[in-house]
Amino acid sequence: MALFWRIFTAVSVINLLILFIFVGLATLQFDAIHERLIGERLVVLAGRAAEPFESAARLGLPVASVRNAVGVLERMRQTDDAILAIHVFDPLGRIVHSTEKGAPARIPDQAHAARREAGGASWHVVTTVGLLGGVEILGRENKSVGGIVIVYPTTQNETRVWAMGSELMMAGIAIVLVGAGLSVPILRLGLRRQFSAFESIERAIMDFERDAWRTAASGARLDPGDGAGDVHSLLAGAEERYRETGRAISAARPRA
Numbered sequence: 461m462a463l464f465w466r467i468f469t470a471v472s473v474i475n476l477l478i479l480f481i482f483v484g485l486a487t488l489q490f491d492a493i494h495e496r497l498i499g500e501r502l503v504v505l506a507g508r509a510a511e512p513f514e515s516a517a518r519l520g521l522p523v524a525s526v527r528n529a530v531g532v533l534e535r536m537r538q539t540d541d542a543i544l545a546i547h548v549f550d551p552l553g554r555i556v557h558s559t560e561k562g563a564p565a566r567i568p569d570q571a572h573a574a575r576r577e578a579g580g581a582s583w584h585v586v587t588t589v590g591l592l593g594g595v596e597i598l599g600r601e602n603k604s605v606g607g608i609v610i611v612y613p614t615t616q617n618e619t620r621v622w623a624m625g626s627e628l629m630m631a632g633i634a635i636v637l638v639g640a641g642l643s644v645p646i647l648r649l650g651l652r653r654q655f656s657a658f659e660s661i662e663r664a665i666m667d668f669e670r671d672a673w674r675t676a677a678s679g680a681r682l683d684p685g686d687g688a689g690d691v692h693s694l695l696a697g698a699e700e701r702y703r704e705t706g707r708a709i710s711a712a713r714p715r716a
């Protein structure tokens with residue numbers, strides 16, 4: 461039984477390790493997918509918010525001169541209560557309209573970098589202020605005259621990711637427990653010959669050790685002087701029992 465529990469413990473530990481690796485990789489993958497989906501949604505909303513500003517830009521008006529810009533942005537912000545702010549910025553990244561009171565003077569540096577990498581296309585990026593999604597406002601000759609960026613809290617994404625990770629972990633633990641219960645009869649049936657051979661070998665070794673100690677103790681009681689002849693006979697008897705045990709072990713191995 462000792463060998464069985466060792467194998468069972470090893471199998472259970474390996475299953476738990478695989479579970480943790482799987483849950484970790486799946487959670488990271490879900491985080492990336494969910495973050496991209498939120499970013500794409502923000503880009504769609506930013507594109508809709510940019511339409512009135514593009515109409516003015518195509519007439520040659522700067523984005524800062526659009527009237528009722530804050531009202532237009534506020535209506536768009538109310539489509540999702542989780543949106544923190546919507547900013548309109550000029551080509552240099554200076555914020556000219558915003559739904560946020562006390563808005564910063566410029567968009568974050570991470571947004572600048574993402575905007576340059578996009579090369580005029582829509583973009584989204586995770587920053588210290590939140591998850592940002594933005595588009596360019598195109599004027600005459602399709603030249604950029606600024607852009608719109610929507611700020612979304614990262615806590616929304618983190619909460620959903622942690623919830624998914626917890627669900628995967630609970631499901632994985634349930635599967636491991638069921639697997640552990642099923643592995644008990646499977647291991648006992650599949651390795652019963654090996655377990656029987658191991659137990660017979662273990663019994664033979666224990667019998668050999670027990671007989672050797674008994675013989676040594678009997679010889680010591682019969683001859684306290686511990687003569688050389690008695691020692692020789694004890695060693696010869698112990699050697700013979702050792703050889704018999706070895707033969708028993710060799711005979712048990714083919715059956716295993």
